Amino acid sequence: MAPSRVFLLCLFFSLLASPLVMAVEMQIGSSAMKIDCGSACNGRCKLSSRPNLCKRACGTCCSRCNCVPPGTAGNKEVCPCYARLTTRGGVPKCP
Template identity: 60%
Template sequence: MQKWADCIPLCDYRCKLHSRKNTCVRACMTCCDRCKCVPPGTSGNRQVCGKCYTDMLTHGDRPKCP
């Protein structure tokens, strides 16, 4: 089970190539906290974390988790 502090380096790596890094990290931290998972790599592989990660949506019905 990941703790909030464990999410920081994982999300930092996940979002390092994102054009809006701070926004990406903020969303990633929320997803990591709720789903206890961050997919490997800088993009894609979202299915590794399961339905919690892939099905979480923003208020605009877009995928929340990077």
């Protein structure tokens, strides 16, 4: 193979791989930073009919996963760890 083709192939594959490397670096970097679970859960639970229970469950989930989905309900796909946590009965734990 000609040297110019090798160079172009290397350049092409490095461009494909760079977003993946950045995503992994961002996840590694974000796991080192702790979020403020108190204020995140206050926002998540502000419309709950049982705010104290909601904040307690959310706080547990936040401390384990280091993330809280945005908004007051749903959006759990943003934080898969938060969405996977369940009670002993198999019911979703996190509000």
